[in-house]
Amino acid sequence: MVGLVLVSHSSKIAEGLKDLTAEIAPDHKGIISAGGMEDGSIGTDAIRISEAIRQADDGDGVVVLADLGSGVMSSETAIELLEDENIKVKLADAPIVEGTIAAAVSAMVGSDLEAVQKAAEDCRGVKKIP
């Protein structure tokens, strides 16, 4: 099953999103949050993100969803740090909350890595108010 890593500057956002996702994908063990810094302060940490990616991967690959600014940069750095390891990783260009939910649903039904990434990215243009 494709794993998901949730990256936010805030550990509470990443953890809360993980809890929310567990409501719709309770059996998915590969959804890992990597929010904030090791000491709990606001920020992003490429090393923690790379460890979360390792943990989320069961061989089918991992989609990373990030919030703003350095969330993206630290995720790209984390992916590069894993270059020599045999893990397929994609960074989704998607809003983190909607994208994570869509990606989790897609992963749960057994989609492959590219399809899970696309499910997240398809959320970019979704209107909330018709």
Place this chain on the structure above:
Amino acid sequence: MSTKIYDCLKTISEKIIENKDFLTDLDREIGDADHGVNMARGFQAVIEKVPEDEADIGAALKKTGMVLLSTVGGASGPLYGTAFMDAGKVLAGKTELTGADFGASLAAAIEGIKKRGHAEKGEKTMLDALIPAYDALSEKLSGGTDFSEALDTACQAANEGIEYTKTIAATKGRASYLGDRSIGHQDPGATSLTIILETIRDFLK
């Protein structure tokens, strides 16, 4: 006894910590007021985590980059982290530094920052200090100037780069939200980059 590269990193760390409030104030004007705090936290961790007896300059810089990635927190973490790691790759195994080595490490740092930040020169970033510094250094070295004097010229160019960042609008990072209102303010990243370069220059004297 600590090695020369460790002592140099320690001096950089002290300088960054000394300028913590200055950098944060610059960032308050056009960003999110955390550059000095973040950089000081990162470089404090560098002197704690890089081994004092590491003589391999490349290994010390690579470790510095890794520490910055996990301790800075803001965008400067992946940017400076990548810059130091990529510079370290070029200097792997070296225990002495020539002008040409230093130039090659700056070139690698520039490429690393461009890749990580998806940025080019002229976007009001650290590249606006680093690229002119590298160009000035290369020009002086290839004309036969010695390393120390070339480094002086590079630092001048970096300072001119800071002045240049006052004249342009930011198109990258938090400051880009301000658009033209960022004109008139110097870039905090270009400033911290220049502080680091000047500290290296003074250390090598």
